[in-house]
Amino acid sequence: MLDDVADVFDEAIDPRWTAEFFADLRHHLVVALDGTTVVGIASAVHYVHPDKAPELWINEVGVASSHHRLGIGRQIMEVLLAHGRAWLPPGMGAHRDR
Structure with a gap:
């Protein structure tokens, strides 16, 4: 999926770190595709x-300058x-409101 990436990351993608990222179930990545x-x-x-x-700690958000x-x-x-929200306990509303 990350073979064709516009300018959304700060640096070049390292295959070793990519594999480690996706192997850890606590890491989450949402992507937007154009084709x-x-x-x-x-x-x-x-x-x-x-x-x-x-908590869900948001690390990075990036959108290609062309988009x-x-x-x-x-x-x-x-x-x-x-x-x-699907996996946070119901009482986490206070943290989301900070």
């Missing part, structure tokens, strides 16, 4: 801490947040 080209990404981590309830102002960033964030 077979990735033109938008939003990544997050299912974050846990000893004294805090689980700015089309609502892609908003759409991929909506998908990512819906995914997070």
Whole structure:
């Protein structure tokens, strides 16, 4: 999927880190495609801490400059947040409201 990527990442994609990212079920990536080209990404981590309830920590959002102002960033964030809400405990509303 990440073989054809527009300018949405900060650096070149490293196959080793990509494999490690996708092997960890706590890592999440939403992509927007234009045909077979990735033109938008939003990544997050299912974050846990000893004294805090689980959270969806949003790491990065990027949209190719050629696809700015089309609502892609908003759409991929909506998908990512819906995914997070699906597994966060019901009491997490307070964390989302911060």
